[in-house]
Amino acid sequence: MKNSATAAIAGAAMAIPGVDALASGNSGPADKTPADGIAYRLKYNKDGKIKILQFTDTHYIEGDERSERALRNVIQMLDTEKPDFVIHTGDIVFGKPAEASARHILQPLVDRKIPFAVAMGNHDSDYDLTRTEMFKVLRSIPGNVNTIDDDGISGCSNDIITLSGKNGVDRIFYLFDSGNRDEIAGVKGWSYVKQDQIAWYKKHSRKFTEANGGKPVPALAFFHIPVPEYKEAIRDTSRVMMGNIGEEPGAPKFNSGLYLAMREMGDVQGIVTGHDHNSDYVMLWQKFFLIYGRFSGCDTVYNDLKPNGARVFEFSEGDEGFRTWVRLYGGKVEQDLYLYPEMKNLTSPRP
Numbered sequence: 623m624k625n626s627a628t629a630a631i632a633g634a635a636m637a638i639p640g641v642d643a644l645a646s647g648n649s650g651p652a653d654k655t656p657a658d659g660i661a662y663r664l665k666y667n668k669d670g671k672i673k674i675l676q677f678t679d680t681h682y683i684e685g686d687e688r689s690e691r692a693l694r695n696v697i698q699m700l701d702t703e704k705p706d707f708v709i710h711t712g713d714i715v716f717g718k719p720a721e722a723s724a725r726h727i728l729q730p731l732v733d734r735k736i737p738f739a740v741a742m743g744n745h746d747s748d749y750d751l752t753r754t755e756m757f758k759v760l761r762s763i764p765g766n767v768n769t770i771d772d773d774g775i776s777g778c779s780n781d782i783i784t785l786s787g788k789n790g791v792d793r794i795f796y797l798f799d800s801g802n803r804d805e806i807a808g809v810k811g812w813s814y815v816k817q818d819q820i821a822w823y824k825k826h827s828r829k830f831t832e833a834n835g836g837k838p839v840p841a842l843a844f845f846h847i848p849v850p851e852y853k854e855a856i857r858d859t860s861r862v863m864m865g866n867i868g869e870e871p872g873a874p875k876f877n878s879g880l881y882l883a884m885r886e887m888g889d890v891q892g893i894v895t896g897h898d899h900n901s902d903y904v905m906l907w908q909k910f911f912l913i914y915g916r917f918s919g920c921d922t923v924y925n926d927l928k929p930n931g932a933r934v935f936e937f938s939e940g941d942e943g944f945r946t947w948v949r950l951y952g953g954k955v956e957q958d959l960y961l962y963p964e965m966k967n968l969t970s971p972r973p
């Protein structure tokens with residue numbers, strides 16, 4: 623995350639397009655976290671597959687013409703990939719009015735009746751709404767499946783989404799709120815997933831493992847700010863990677879232990895973040911995947927990785943591995959990879 627001045631706020635807000643109610647079948651946002659902690663249950667399509675598209679760092683500002691590039695990208699990505707589900711890993715907006723900005727950039731999902739979840743970014747509470755207020759707005763958008771964290775843990779967008787096949791839950795997506803800026807006196811840096819969020823993750827991870835006969839359920843974790851291990855990995859010659867390293871990972875100063883917790887629990891295969899607009903790589907390090915989304919935003923903020931686009935994930939029933947690729951605005955595909963836990967090199971063929 624390069625230091626960049628907040629973009630100038632454009633003048634009068636444009637009208638917010640009307641929103642359609644979603645088709646039945648999407649449960650919509652719950653008033654509180656369900657007792658089992660699962661915010662939303664995904665199922666494979668009739669071909670035994672499911673496609674999840676990740677937007678990140680759209681940095682939309684309502685009424686600012688520089689934002690139009692982000693909106694065009696969101697529309698093209700959805701119409702090209704036709705995902706079953708969308709995860710936005712934050713920095714949805716980059717100015718006020720934050721509510722109108724969020725509603726406008728997410729409206730293409732509403733129009734297409736695509737369910738989605740968000741993992742909030744640092745900038746999403748920088749403007750005229752608090753983090754809680756912004757989360758309430760996001761949850762009110764038709765198709766959003768985030769829940770209120772009634773465990774009382776830090777942050778707003780901590781959620782569990784499951785993917786089930788014939789034999790029950792066979793994949794989990796953990797979403798975390800990685801916060802805004804470090805709140806510890808004397809520390810100037812980015813925030814992180816806190817101890818209570820890690821305890822929440824471990825509690826649910828343990829339950830899923832127990833229900834699965836003691837075998838960890840394969841999982842991916844989505845959040846905005848990368849963990850400090852991203853910094854260590856890029857300097858470790860044992861790592862292998864594909865994609866662009868365009869900047870130093872904008873990780874927090876302190877390591878809160880999230881990566882370690884995931885490795886101890888043994889379920890999470892990889893972390894997927896945003897935050898650093900000039901990086902979009904997949905890195906295999908310590909038999910774990912450190913992944914960036916592809917910058918989906920516009921010229922309200924720094925972005926040297928052009929064109930914009932999105933990262934896509936495809937899961938097949940009964941397969942512990944998964945496919946991921948980057949779709950670029952204009953149609954080109956990069957980093958078409960099949961990733962599986964025991965792979966030694968990213969160019970390894972599918973077993």
Ligand SMILES: [Fe+2]
Binds near residue numbers: 681713743899
């Ligand atoms: Fe950003």
